[in-house]
Amino acid sequence: MTPDATTAVQAQSGDILRRGVPSAPELRYGSSVGYWVIAATVLGSGVAALDATVVGIALPTIGREFRADVAGLQWVVTSYLLTLAALLLLGGALGDRYGRRKVFVVGVIWFATASLLCGLAPNTIALIAARALQGVGGALLVPGSLAILEASFVADDRSKAIGAWAGLGGVATAVGPFVGGYLIGAVSWRLIFFLNLPLTLAVVAISMRHVPESRDPAASGRIDVVGAAFAAIGLAGLCYGLIEGPDLGWRSPVIVVTIAIGALALGLFLIAETRVQHPMLPLAVFRSRQFSAANIVTLVVYAGLGGALFLLPIELQQVAHYTPLESGAALLPLTAIMLALSARSGALASRIGPRLQMSAGPLIVAAGLVMFVRIDASGGYLGEVLPAVVVLGLGLASTVAPLTATVLAAAPAERSGVASAVNNDVARAAGLLAVAILPAAAGITGASYLHPDVFSVGFRGAMLGAGLICALGGVLAAFTIRKPAGAGDATSVPARNEVHCALDAPPLRGRQRRAESGA
Secondary structure, rough: OOOHHHHHHHHHHHHHOOOOOOOOOOOOOOOOHHHHHHHHHHHHHHHHHHHHHHHHHHHHHHHHHOOOOOHHHHHHHHHHHHHHHHHHHHHHHHHHHHHHHHHHHHHHHHHHHHHHHHHHOOOHHHHHHHHHHHHHHHHHHHHHHHHHHHHHHOOOOOOHHHHHHHHHHHHHHHHHHHHHHHHHHOOOHHHHHOOHHHHHHHHHHHHHHHHOOOOOOOOOOOOOOHHHHHHHHHHHHHHHHHHHHHOOOOHHHHHHHHHHHHHHHHHOOOOOOOOOOOOOOHHHHOOOOOHHHHHHHHHHHHHHHHHHHHHHHHHHHHOOOHHHHHHOOOOOHHHHHHHHHOOOOOHHHHHHOOHHHHHHHHHHHHHHHHHHOOOOOOOOHHHHHHHHHHHHHHHHHHHHHHHHHHHHOOOOOOHHHHHHHHHHHHHHHHHHHHHHHHHHOOOOOOHHHHOOOHHHHHHHHHHHHHHHHHHHHHHHHHHHOOOOEEEOOOOHHOOOOOOOOOOOOOHHHHHHHHHHHOO
C-alpha cells in the first residue's frame, strides 16, 4: 500500500457516499432488491456460460453452411476462449477499480453487440472475429457477476445469495444446450446468438435500476495493461501455430515464427508480472506448493476434458446422426449429476482431505472419456452414450469441488480471491490449448469431419488421448496433493459463506473477509 493509501481510501469512500452508493454490504436475501440483483447476475453470467456450450453443438451446422474446415471450427471456439482467458483477470481488476456494476454492464453491452455480429456473420472469418469480441465482453462481465453478490449482500445472507446464483446458473447450463439444439435444428444456428439480445437487454435494465455500485477502495496504481497484452499475444501466437500447423506444415516459416512469438510473449508476460506494482497475475501465490500442484492438476484435467467436449457434438451429429437437439440433450445427465453430488463431494473432502477424490476423480473422468470410443453409426444412446456420460459426471462431481477448495485453502486469506480467479483462468487456458492441439494430434484436419468414417477413427484416438491426459491428472494429484493440517476436524470445514463454484466465477473469499473485518 502506498503512503497515500489512507487518504485515497477516505476520498473514495466519501465519493461513494456522495453518489448514494453503499460503502458496506446492506442487501438482504429475502428483499425484492436482493432478488433483482441475483436475477441480473444469473442472467449476465448465464449468457456467457451458455454460449460456451451451445456453440459447440452448432459447429457441424456452421461448418456445413460456411464450408469450413476443422481449423475454422477450432477458431470459432478458440477465438472466444483466447480473449476471455487473456483478459479475465484484467476484467476483475477493472471492476474493483472503476465499479463492479459499471464494468459488468459495459461487459454485458459489449457481449450483446458481439452476439449480434456473430448472428449476422456472412462467413467464417467474420464469425471468428465476432467471437473474439464476445470473449472481451465475457472477460468484463464474468468476474463481476459473483463480485457484485459478494459486495452487495450482508455477510449472513451472502451464502444464500451465492447458492441461489450457483443453483440457477446450473439450471441454465442444463437447459441451454437443449434449447440451443432445438433452435439450431428448427430455425438456424444464428438464433443462438440473437437470443442473447433480449436477455442482455433485461440484464442492463435490471442492473441500472437495482444493482448497487461497489468498488475496492484499496485498489490503486496502474492497471496491468502490459501484462494483458503479452498474455493475449502469447496465447494467440501459440494457438495460431498449433491450429494452422497441420495445413501449412510444421516447418513453415509462418508457423515457426508465430509459435516462437507466442512463447516469447508468454515469457515476457511472466517477467512483466514480477516488475509491475499491481500485476494481473501475482506470481507470489505460486510459492505455495499445494496451490501450484492444484493448478497443474487443473490444467491437465481440463485440457483433456476441453478437447474431448469440442469433438463430441461433431461425433454425435456427423457419425451417429443425432440432430442438434438430440446432441444438446445427450449431456443433460452430466449436469444433473454435478448438481446433485458436487456439494456432497466438497463436504466429504473437507472431512477426509482432497487427495483421494482429486486422485480418483480424474481417473473416473478418464474412464468416461474412453467409453465414448464405443459410439458408432448406430448411435444407441442407452448403450453407447449414456453410460459414458454417467461415468464422466461421477468423475467430475468427485473432482471439481475438492479441486476448487484446495486452491482456496492453499492461498493466504488475503489472496484467495486472486487464487480462485487464477484457477478459473488456468482451466480456460487449458481448454483453449486442448482445442488447438487435440484434433491435429488425432489426425482430424481439413474437411475430415464431413466424412463420418474418417472422423470416427480420429475421434476414437482423440478420446483415448483425452482419457490418458485426465488420468495423468489423477496420478499427479496422488503424488503432489497433501492432506491439509486439521483435515477431518470441525475447523477444516469451509465456512458457510465460502461457496465453491466450479469455474465460471469463483469465490472471492479474501475480499469477503476484508469487507467483513472492515478493512
